[in-house]
Amino acid sequence: DVKVTQSSRYLVKRTGEKVFLECVQDMDHENMFWYRQDPGLGLRLIYFSYDVKMKEKGDIPEGYSVSREKKERFSLILESASTNQTSMYLCAAGRTNSYEQYFGPGTRLTVT
Amino acid sequence: GIQVEQSPPDLILQEGANSTLRCNFSDSVNNLQWFHQNPWGQLINLFYIPSGTKQNGRLSATTVATERYSLLYISSSQTTDSGVYFCAVTRNTDKLIFGTGTRLQVFP
Numbered sequence: 001d002v003k004v005t006q007s008s009r010y011l012v013k014r015t016g017e018k019v020f021l022e023c024v025q026d027m028d029h030e031n032m033f034w035y036r037q038d039p040g041l042g043l044r045l046i047y048f049s050y051d052v053k054m055k056e057k058g059d060i061p062e063g064y065s066v067s068r069e070k071k072e073r074f075s076l077i078l079e080s081a082s083t084n085q086t087s088m089y090l091c092a093a094g095r096t097n098s099y100e101q102y103f104g105p106g107t108r109l110t111v112t
Numbered sequence: 113g114i115q116v117e118q119s120p121p122d123l124i125l126q127e128g129a130n131s132t133l134r135c136n137f138s139d140s141v142n143n144l145q146w147f148h149q150n151p152w153g154q155l156i157n158l159f160y161i162p163s164g165t166k167q168n169g170r171l172s173a174t175t176v177a178t179e180r181y182s183l184l185y186i187s188s189s190q191t192t193d194s195g196v197y198f199c200a201v202t203r204n205t206d207k208l209i210f211g212t213g214t215r216l217q218v219f220p
Contacts, residue, residue: 031206037153043198043210050206058207088153092208099143099162099202103155 003027004093004104012110019078021107023091032074033092033101034058034066043090049074050096081111114139114203116211123216125189133184133214135199143202144175146184149213150195158184158197189218 007022025032033048035058045058047066055066063085067075074093078085088108094101115138125131135144146158159166159173161182166173170189175182186193196215200208 033208042212043200043208045207048207090153090155092155094206096206099206099208100145100157100160101200101208102157103147106153106155108153 004091004102006089006091006104006107008107009105010108010110012112013078013081014112015082017078017081017111019081019109019111021076021078021089021091021109023074023076023093023104024072025074025093025102026072027093027102028071029093029102030071030096031094031101032068033094034064034074034076035090035092036060037088037090037106046076083111085109086111114141114201114209116199116201116209118197118199118211118214120214121212123214125216125218127190127218127220129189129218130185130187131189131216133186133197133216135182135184135211137180137182137199137201139180139203140177141201141203143208144182145200145208146173146182147198147200148193148195149198155198186216189216191218191220194218 003026034046035043049068065077091104092101147155163177172185196213200210
């Protein structure tokens with residue numbers, strides 16, 4: 001099975017801080033994804049990457065950027081955290097054209 | 113875009129009961145996955161089932177792609193089955209579109 005790990009389970013940051021969320025997968029999958037999950041809004045795609053140094057915007061990219069320097073690692077960056085970015089962040093990985101995705105444990109981020 | 117609807121939104125069961133969760137989607141899809149989100153928030157893959165029937169222990173799933181629905185069956189439910197169940201689909205892309213979820217609570 002694919003293993004996807006995320007750097008923190010819980011994180012508390014202050015408004016205006018730069019925040020890095022890290023995701024690592026161990027199965028050489030081409031695609032990696034970042035989602036956020038909010039009550040009543042479900043899971044929404046922020047960004048995804050289909051190869052090293054490649055990225056595409058998802059449905060809600062505003063206020064976020066990403067970095068993929070190595071195939072196994074996909075980072076989500078909040079350039080200047082705001083309270084409306086308090087959420088559960090989920091990372092996923094999958095093979096191109098297999099469509100199946102595997103998720104990490106999630107990071108609950110609170111911005112105060 | 114594709115719409116994915118799940119029913120029922122909430123389900124309360126006593127341990128040992130059986131249940132059926134439904135996922136309807138509005139267009140043809142390449143992929144359909146069922147996930148269980150546990151109380152700690154992790155999404156666990158249950159089935160990758162674009163069509164046909166699969167079984168894994170007490171859980172089984174059936175997707176009828178031509179009629180645009182999928183069913184997840186849970187038999188002899190246990191308290192550890194509690195959580196939220198999501199179906200998610202893709203259509204000509206690697207991006208998953210999630211349903212609204214079914215929240216299941218199983219009481220002893």
